[in-house]
Amino acid sequence: MTNITADDLAVLTQWDTPTICNALEEVMPERRGHGFTTEPLVPLDPDLPPICGFARTTTIRAAEPPNESPAETAAKRAAYYEYIAQQPMPAIVVIQDLDPRPGTGAFWGEVQTNIHKGLGVAGCVTNGSFRDVTDSARGFNLLGGRIGPSHAYVHVVDIDCQVTVYGLTVSTNDIVHADRHGAVMVPLEAVKKIPAAVDLIARREAKIIAAAQAPGFDVEKLKAAMGAAKDIH
Numbered sequence: 206m207t208n209i210t211a212d213d214l215a216v217l218t219q220w221d222t223p224t225i226c227n228a229l230e231e232v233m234p235e236r237r238g239h240g241f242t243t244e245p246l247v248p249l250d251p252d253l254p255p256i257c258g259f260a261r262t263t264t265i266r267a268a269e270p271p272n273e274s275p276a277e278t279a280a281k282r283a284a285y286y287e288y289i290a291q292q293p294m295p296a297i298v299v300i301q302d303l304d305p306r307p308g309t310g311a312f313w314g315e316v317q318t319n320i321h322k323g324l325g326v327a328g329c330v331t332n333g334s335f336r337d338v339t340d341s342a343r344g345f346n347l348l349g350g351r352i353g354p355s356h357a358y359v360h361v362v363d364i365d366c367q368v369t370v371y372g373l374t375v376s377t378n379d380i381v382h383a384d385r386h387g388a389v390m391v392p393l394e395a396v397k398k399i400p401a402a403v404d405l406i407a408r409r410e411a412k413i414i415a416a417a418q419a420p421g422f423d424v425e426k427l428k429a430a431m432g433a434a435k436d437i438h
Contacts, residue, residue, distance in 0.1 A: 228402035243372035267310025267359035308334030310357025
């Protein structure tokens with residue numbers, strides 16, 4: 206599928222998602238205006254470090270009971286678990302809630318966070334809701350649309366499908382980077398270019414920040430610092 210490894214993705218977790226977005230603007234400027242979430246997400250634990258993994262994609266509904274037999278619903282849920290547990294790892298589940306009011310019923314809570322963490326999933330990005338805030342699996346990085354009390358009629362609709370969550374469109378095994386700021390899809394061809402881009406941007410920004418923090422900073426010194434930053438390659 207790809208020569209991108211778990212170690213390659215682990216390298217990207219040392220930087221927050223805004224930094225990854227900045228680096229993508231450098232290495233793939235045509236992606237500057239898309240490929241990331243554009244609405245606020247609620248983090249289960251805002252203090253968790255960034256995650257980066259291969260997408261597992263699913264759609265759900267919760268407002269109405271599923272239009273299928275209990276046996277069919279159970280079989281679909283089992284197929285979902287088999288799907289998310291497949292290689293490559295680590296995985297990030299991206300779930301699109303299709304209800305007119307997403308988050309009516311919570312897919313995520315104490316049980317699901319523990320199941321997914323146990324299966325090797327690093328976290329989730331969803332426009333749906335979650336609950337059991339204090340009892341969910343520690344270290345599971347979940348970003349949701351809202352917090353809610355009930356799971357209502359929540360059920361899996363489709364697995365291994367293209368999904369869109371707050372502007373972020375991904376398919377199975379796309380690379381996703383996420384933290385409390387939101388999430389971004391990282392094209393495979395950009396993964397190994399990001400560290401060098403991060404270093405370049407940091408050196409450019411350091412010139413401007415140092416000038417801004419120095420005594421006597423003014424607009425002329427800002428212009429000089431910005432000019433010096435442009436010369437860094």
